[in-house]
Structures are given as C-alpha cells and as structure tokens.
Amino acid sequence: MNEARQDAVSAVALDRVSFRYPGSAAGVQEVSLDIAPGELVVCIGPSGCGKTTLLRIIAGFLKPDSGTIRLKGNDVGTLPTRSRECGIVFQSYALFPHMRVWENVAYPLRVRGVALHERRKRALAMLDQVGLGGFAERLPAQLSGGQQQRVALGRALVFEPHALLLDEPLSALDAATRMTMRDEVRRIQRQHDIASLLITHDQDEALSLADRVIVMRDGRIVQDAPPLAIYDTPADDFVANFVGRANLIDGTAAGPDAVDTPLGRLATRAHGRPPGTAVRLLVRPERIELVRVAGGENVLAARAARDRFFGASRRVEAAVGTGRLEIETNARDTIEYVRIPRDAIQFLHHP
C-alpha cells in the first residue's frame, strides 16, 4: 500500500461484521478489514474458518447480523448483490454454459442495457487483455480450466466493479496451470488497479500474490500483515504452523538471552524475561544449519529419525536432546550436528 493511497477512501471497508449460520456456531465474528484501492488482500485459513463466508458477506449473498460494510465509502448493507458492483470469480468458474465466451464476458453489459455492438466490442477487448483473443466464439465447455478461469476473470472485470472478489480461484487447476494463472491473476489485477480480495487455503498462493495477508481461524482474523511479516513474525503458533512449516519449542527462560528447552539450552536474542518464565519458541526448518563438528553456540547433536528427499530440498526429522526438530536443507550429508542461529529463534506468546 503506498502512502498516497492511505489517505484515500478504502475500496472495501468492513467494521466489526458478524454473521452466524442459523443453527450452528460457524460464521464470522467481529471482522474488521480495509482494502485500499488497487490493493490485493489474500485471505487464508483452514476450511471452515469463515473465509468464504466473509467473501459472501461482502458480495451480499449473506446478510451480516451486525457490523457495517462500505464499498468506496458507501454503506451497502441494505443493497442486494446485484447492486453492489462487485466482480466475483467463483471456484467453479460458474460460466454460463449456453453462452459463447464473448457472450459470457458481455453478460454484465447486457443486463446494464449496453447496445449489442458496443458490448461485443468491449467483451472482445477484455478477452484480449486476459489472453483469450481468438477464443471469443467458443463455448465454455470447449476451453481448458485455465482458459475458463480467464473468461471468469474477464467477465468479473468488464463492468468496472468497485472490487474484485476471488473465491479459491486457482484450486480447481492442475499444479502447472495454477502457477501460470497465479501470475496472470496478479498481472490483470495490477493492470486494472482494482481492490481485490482473494480467498485461498494455499499458503504459497497467499505469500506470493498478496500485498497483505489476513489469516483467519474460527471466524476471526488472527493476523493482518504483509506476507513477509506473516512469515517472519507470526502472531501465534497457529499462524506459524499454518503459513509455512514450523518447529514450536516450549521452554523456560534461563537467563536474559537463554532458554532451556528439550533440545538443550539455547542462546537467544536478549528477551529480558525473568528466569523460569514459560516461553514458546519458533524456529523455521530452513533456518537450521547442518554442521560437521561439535562445539560452538547452539550446536547440538542430532540423529535423523526420518529423512525425505523432495528434489530441490530434503526434509529431515531429527532427534535432538529429548526433543524433535524438523530441518529443511539442500545438503546431502549425514546429519550429525545442527546449529540454530540466534536470530532464527523467535518468541511467540505462550498460550
């Protein structure tokens, strides 16, 4: 988010929005969220965390029990979906099967009374933008998954909506297409400079696409931060575990810059907690180094309990002291000693 935009009116603003599905505890609770114009916010969380509910509330498919929703500064709480001007890309694409590709893209213009000639022209221009020129006369069933996704994106943008909402748009694609479409979604979103909310359960997608990531759990936002901050300084052990892999180590403070753990005594950054305080530490597996000789700060004897090879990386579960440590490395050596650099150790709030 750049400085000039912070003063501008948020494209999407939720203030303490709550919704509960009748007869269940599921829903969202007290969710507040701002999306600046042109910003891409990715919402990530396990299934059932309320992320799709959140999207459906913004789109107007669900009416919140409390809280306010503003789009470009206007309270849209009472507006039906069709008047909210949100472009939505659905997980299943939801292309109209009986309409050709250009007719699908032109549909929002058709219901707005745009003349045939004009709407065809605009639909074709949009198809060019999403890389589907030449496919205009096909039917959706004759396109691949990635191509259908492009049509859905074009259709959601052609009427210049206030915001773009994407509900797990890439989850139905195969791995290779997903990578390409991830970049395409980003490119097209940038090109249109439109405030966007993308829902996903894929952490790679979240970290690589987002200007800002919100992590949800049990209907609440547990962290709202740029991708780097989500990964490097997760708010709690849930975020640490859900975004990326994590070694969570419980211990007790042993001095101003040391902690006793099942792995042994670890030297840490100065933390200032009185000795005996319970702490929880986070160490990312790729920050742990393999060393050949004993001795030195935070060098611990390790024995591989499980060793899996993934090509570019190798993931080892090692027994260290009385604890376990997950290590990600590209070294081929036998595991004998590991070193945990001080700055790789973070303190999480102890639950």
Next chain:
Amino acid sequence: MLPRWITGFYLVYLAIPIVLLVVGSFGHLWLNTVLPTGFTMQWYLDVAADPSFRRAFVASLAVAAISCAACVALGLPLAYAIFRARSPAVRSLSRVLYQLPVALPPLVLAFGFILVFSSDTLPWLGSIWLLAAGHVVLGLPYFLQTVVADMQRLGLDALEDAADSLGSSGWQRFGYVVVPSLRQSILAGLIIVAALSLGEFQFSNLVAGFLNRTYPVVLLQAFYGATGFACAATVVLLLLALAAAVAGGVVSGGTARMKVAAA
C-alpha cells in the same frame, strides 16, 4: 463375439413386431399365411378417412400438448424448489414423493379420477382437460427427474450467484441464465412426457369419454376388424411417437451441433 450375437438377436427381437406391422399395413390379404399377399395403400386411406380415428388423432395431439405445457408450468418451479431446498431431509423426502406416481399403476389413478370426477359437483369425466391432468400426473416425475438432475449437474446455484453478482434482476437471471441453461433437459423431459401421453392406454381407456377418446384407445377397436386396417392404424401411432422423439433429437442435437460448428 457372444455379446455381438446377443445384441443382434435382441435387435431382431425388437424389430420383428414393428416390421410385421409395417408389412401387414401394406398387405392386401393376410389369412393363415406367414406373410400377407398383395400390396395396397388402401388401409392407410381407410384409417385417414375414418372419422373416429381422425378425431382421436387430434385429441391425442391436444392432450399431449396440454400435458407438456402443464409440465413446464408446474414442473419448472417445482424442480427449482426441490433443487433449492435447504435441508437435505426435505430434498430426499421430496424426491420420494415426486417419484411415487412412477410406482402408481395408471389403473389406480383412473379409478381415483372416476370416483372424484363422476360426481355432480365435478362432472368433468371424459374431457380433454381431465385426460391431460392424468397424463401430467404420470409424466411429471420423469420431467422433474430430468430437470433436477440437470440443475445439479450444471451447478445452477453458482450460475445464479454469478448472474446476481454481474447485475441481473430476478427476471434477467431467469430468462437469460436459468431457462436457457436448462433448455436441453427441459426439452428431453418434454419428449418423455409427450411420448408417455401419446402412447398411454390404461388410464385414457377408463377416463376418456366417447367424444374425446385418444388414439391408443380407439386403436384397440381396430383389432376387432381387418388385420391390415389394424396394422395401418398402429403404424400411424408408431410414426407419431417416432416423430416426437426425432423432433426432440433434432432440436436438442441441432443446438449442440450449431454450437460446435460455431467453434
């Protein structure tokens, strides 16, 4: 090899009665021989000239048309309600309920109609409308089955959500998205309803009045007369049913071909 033989045998078995009917309808004389002797068009001319057959032909078409119209008018909203039902219990219950008439012998339905509509307050027994009403009861389950299955296959709820988000009013959504995307299954359902209605005998025979007998009901009388005449009259019914099926096939296949050709 064996499956081929079985398939071949089955096809012959299917075709023999029809072939014999067609042969018989052009035969001049057919008494105590395997095949008729002589060739004539006379039986068809006789059927065409017979006033009760002409009337029955028209009545059958009318009943089928009314049944089809009623199935769309009733079936589309019903199918939609079943598809959109929130609770799975309601959906499975409605499925059982709307499939019930399939298990119901038309004879039972006819007795019920006779009991209700032979009274002085509801003296409608024998009208074309009552015939169509019965055929709707018999045909609606097949129509619903076809359309509901298509709604589920298409993921109609997501299509409707998409239409909403793109700015459609309720009518635009219905007219531009819901009906056109279902047109194949609506048509397929109607072909079944029309074919059922055109060929239905049990119910029609009991409920039809003397003036509004449908074609199959009148056809039964033909078998008390000349064999050639009976064959010719039956072939007419066969052609009628075939025409309905082919018309349906052409329309649905035609749109599909058009789409492919356009691509």
